[in-house]
Amino acid sequence: MTEELKKYESTIRKKHSFNWTPKFEEEFRTDLSKSVFVPIAIKTFEKLGWDLVFQDEISAEAKRKGDWDRWTEKISVTYEYGKVKVKSVSLGNEMWDNGRNSKRVRLFKYAFQQTEKEFDKEALAELEKEFERTKNWDDYEIPESLPQPKERKEPKLWIPILGGLLTALLLGYVVAFLSVKGIYIIGLFEVGVAFAIGFTLKFLIKASNYTNYEILNYTLIGMVVLVYVSNQYFQYQIILSENNYEPIGFFEFIKIRLEAGLTIKSLNTGWIGMVISWIFQLGFTYAIGMLRLASNLTAYQLERVPMEVVDFAFYHFVKGKTENQVRSELSKMGWTEEQDQNEVFRSIGALQGATELNRME
Numbered sequence: 001m002t003e004e005l006k007k008y009e010s011t012i013r014k015k016h017s018f019n020w021t022p023k024f025e026e027e028f029r030t031d032l033s034k035s036v037f038v039p040i041a042i043k044t045f046e047k048l049g050w051d052l053v054f055q056d057e058i059s060a061e062a063k064r065k066g067d068w069d070r071w072t073e074k075i076s077v078t079y080e081y082g083k084v085k086v087k088s089v090s091l092g093n094e095m096w097d098n099g100r101n102s103k104r105v106r107l108f109k110y111a112f113q114q115t116e117k118e119f120d121k122e123a124l125a126e127l128e129k130e131f132e133r134t135k136n137w138d139d140y141e142i143p144e145s146l147p148q149p150k151e152r153k154e155p156k157l158w159i160p161i162l163g164g165l166l167t168a169l170l171l172g173y174v175v176a177f178l179s180v181k182g183i184y185i186i187g188l189f190e191v192g193v194a195f196a197i198g199f200t201l202k203f204l205i206k207a208s209n210y211t212n213y214e215i216l217n218y219t220l221i222g223m224v225v226l227v228y229v230s231n232q233y234f235q236y237q238i239i240l241s242e243n244n245y246e247p248i249g250f251f252e253f254i255k256i257r258l259e260a261g262l263t264i265k266s267l268n269t270g271w272i273g274m275v276i277s278w279i280f281q282l283g284f285t286y287a288i289g290m291l292r293l294a295s296n297l298t299a300y301q302l303e304r305v306p307m308e309v310v311d312f313a314f315y316h317f318v319k320g321k322t323e324n325q326v327r328s329e330l331s332k333m334g335w336t337e338e339q340d341q342n343e344v345f346r347s348i349g350a351l352q353g354a355t356e357l358n359r360m361e
Helices: 002-010 034-048 099-118 120-133 158-180 186-209 213-242 250-260 270-304 308-319 321-330 338-359
Strands: 025-027 051-055 059-065 071-080 083-090
Touching: 002 099, 025 034, 025 099, 034 051, 034 059, 034 071, 034 099, 051 338, 071 099, 083 099, 158 186, 158 213, 186 213, 186 270, 213 250, 213 270, 250 270, 270 338, 308 321, 308 338, 321 338
Parallel strands: none
Antiparallel strands: 025 083, 051 059, 059 071, 071 083
């Protein structure tokens, strides 16, 4: 960010936002046409040092990094008949943004208007042509050859299923042991379980070469459920083995737990609190685990196909060719097997999936 922008940022009057997800939005007008709005917005993001995560015909989105190289706000700008809507949304867990979102919005507005002044009619026309060339891949040079397909491993579904089963049981025991010892911290442990499941699935996906997201998602759901069901069973076994209690059945143990309820500090929330805590465990762990699964699966799919091949296929799609025509072009370059071609198409889909993940708030 330039010194001028830093100086202006320090003068911005903040407007505080209080919400489950704090946000701030403002509008202003511009004389720019729709065709040059997005390239000017992108140049503004570059000036501000924000990371572009999405663009289309009338909008662009960026994320700003703060301390520890962590994204702190997502800024979205949209053009509609000469009106520009700017919105900043907090990406942390805070419910008060201390006015940061208003600063991002007003800083963008100032930087955008300064950038706009740098272009006269001729420069804007040239910028529009350059943007169109980039969007249409007009500067792409078709290579004479492409890296050849890697040796394929047959996908093996049993590996993620068996590995997921063993991992879930192990995690269930660890959570049960820590819970009985009184070290369980709600929220923190769910995050830990989700990351452990995500890490395991990352390894299992590579080991099995299995990439069907729908089936892997069902595997994830099964793992999450098994972790917390087995957690209750292992708690039952640990408590009975460490105490001289009269033997009872597992379902009787669950009934006693529900009757005792969940106590937070000195407040007993009863069986309702206990059930809500179990639902929270399942939902929160799954939500984080699903993001890790999508991220790991996308990364693996992109690993399997060289980017030169992905770019080659995507270029032909941009130029309006059908899937069969793109398959034909790939065959000319040595990618003759249908499964190898499907891997290329999945990699294109993975790139689009990565974009959607980056856009998430």
